[in-house]
Amino acid sequence: MLRSPDDYLSDLELVRALRRGQPEAIAGFVRRMNCVPLSLAAQNARLGRPLNDHDIEDVSQEVLVLIWNKLGSFAGLSTLETWVYRFTSFELMNAVRRKRTRQRVGELDADPAVQSAPDSRTRLMEYEHLYRALDRLEPVDAHVIRLKHFQGLSFEEIGARLSIPVNTAKTKYYRGVEKLREFLRKNADENA
Amino acid sequence: MQAHDPAHDSLLERVIVGDLPRDAAPAMAQLAACAQCRERLAEFDELQARLERAGEEERAGVAQAAAGEASAKDKRRIEEFVRTRVSSQDSGSRAPRWIALALAASLAGVIAARVFWPPSSPGAAIEQPDVLLSDEKEELRGVTPKGKTHAFESFTWISPQLKAGEVYRLTITNAADTTAEPLVIANIERAEWRWADVGAMQARSVAEFLAKEPQEIEWVVEIWDVGKRVQRSLPVSAWR
Numbered sequence: 001m002l003r004s005p006d007d008y009l010s011d012l013e014l015v016r017a018l019r020r021g022q023p024e025a026i027a028g029f030v031r032r033m034n035c036v037p038l039s040l041a042a043q044n045a046r047l048g049r050p051l052n053d054h055d056i057e058d059v060s061q062e063v064l065v066l067i068w069n070k071l072g073s074f075a076g077l078s079t080l081e082t083w084v085y086r087f088t089s090f091e092l093m094n095a096v097r098r099k100r101t102r103q104r105v106g107e108l109d110a111d112p113a114v115q116s117a118p119d120s121r122t123r124l125m126e127y128e129h130l131y132r133a134l135d136r137l138e139p140v141d142a143h144v145i146r147l148k149h150f151q152g153l154s155f156e157e158i159g160a161r162l163s164i165p166v167n168t169a170k171t172k173y174y175r176g177v178e179k180l181r182e183f184l185r186k187n188a189d190e191n192a
Numbered sequence: 193m194q195a196h197d198p199a200h201d202s203l204l205e206r207v208i209v210g211d212l213p214r215d216a217a218p219a220m221a222q223l224a225a226c227a228q229c230r231e232r233l234a235e236f237d238e239l240q241a242r243l244e245r246a247g248e249e250e251r252a253g254v255a256q257a258a259a260g261e262a263s264a265k266d267k268r269r270i271e272e273f274v275r276t277r278v279s280s281q282d283s284g285s286r287a288p289r290w291i292a293l294a295l296a297a298s299l300a301g302v303i304a305a306r307v308f309w310p311p312s313s314p315g316a317a318i319e320q321p322d323v324l325l326s327d328e329k330e331e332l333r334g335v336t337p338k339g340k341t342h343a344f345e346s347f348t349w350i351s352p353q354l355k356a357g358e359v360y361r362l363t364i365t366n367a368a369d370t371t372a373e374p375l376v377i378a379n380i381e382r383a384e385w386r387w388a389d390v391g392a393m394q395a396r397s398v399a400e401f402l403a404k405e406p407q408e409i410e411w412v413v414e415i416w417d418v419g420k421r422v423q424r425s426l427p428v429s430a431w432r
Contacts, residue, residue, distance in 0.1 A: 034270060042256040155210075
């Protein structure tokens with residue numbers, strides 16, 4: 001779904017209005033949050049359906065609580081759906097991990113569906129390491145990297161979005177990827 | 193084989209941010225001739241490719257979710273959740289806003305007291321109510337002013353015991369522009385923040401800070417587990 005820069009501002013306004021309790025914002029926010037169960041179901045399907053419908057419902061509720069608790073940190077740098085996606089992704093991974101752990105210790109009946117395809121698992125781990133490493137960066141550096149690679153913006157567009165000079169955006173990007181490289185290298189060394 | 197030259201660093205940076213095209217032969221030859229730069233460049237390439245893949249996955253996931261239609265059951269559940277939270281926020285938010293205004297009034301009183309009375313004057317003592325702003329999950333609770341007269345200089349919060357490797361991160365932002373860089377970011381190991389504890393703030397009193405900074409500032413406390421935000425308190429605003 002293509003969105004204009006004004007949409008990001010609208011999303012921030014929507015969240016602010018919601019936090020003020022404006023009725024039209026509540027209705028709009030409810031509509032937008034329909035993406036939570038859909039996003040979870042889609043990601044679950046791509047992972048080979050490690051979670052069943054009941055699990056997805058539980059995770060969906062957890063994500064809603066998380067989103068609600070973190071609404072104050074929504075800065076309008078991406079659409080609400082993109083912002084929400086990260087929570088769904090994170091919570092889904094946690095739920096899959098929890099389920100695998102429970103299964104390993106025999107608390108659950110064996111469920112062959114929980115064994116996702118190896119390539120999905122590898123991809124899941126790869127993104128998880130990346131997301132965790134991104135969360136360790138200075139927030140503005142991580143914003144620049146996300147805008148560059150996750151939203152495909154140019155440095156000029158990133159500068160405009162964050163109200164910073166283009167060269168500052170580049171410097172923050174380089175500083176961020178340099179740290180990411182170090183984090184991931186360390187992580188790879190530890191795993192090795 | 194060339195030894196690493198510090199000048200290579202800026203060359204590498206220009207390549208990574210795309211200021212220098214990959215077909216700029218002399219520059220690339222210089223980097224290729226340095227083992228350290230060659231290795232770093234290869235790692236950057238791999239990292240950028242991973243970021244691109246993650247970005248593609250995210251965009252595909254967002255688009256897929258946007259194209260679908262939630263079930264009637266899910267829609268009802270979401271609506272019920274949001275409306276319940278909004279109504280509990282309504283009943284709870286008036287107190288914090290009122291309290292924040294009271295705090296601001298108290299702070300103004302403190303400043304006025306300091307101007308008109310010396311600190312030892314009994315007139316400087318202003319009653320400050322203890323305030324608790326509760327988080328939804330009641331695991332990490334919002335910033336609570338501590339003490340009676342210097343509420344803005346010291347805060348405490350209620351939290352579960354920190355695990356090894358976890359710290360609290362306090363962020364103060366301009367409430368009118370939360371996209372701007374935070375005014376203060378501090379990693380703290382105990383559930384308490386004192387203005388004077390933050391290195392960069394030592395030279396500035398709370399009154400100086402508030403005199404220069406925005407009309408409304410917002411505090412947020414998070415628990416960071418090796419950089420990952422585990423829990424977050426509700427943002428707490430204060431007005432001058």
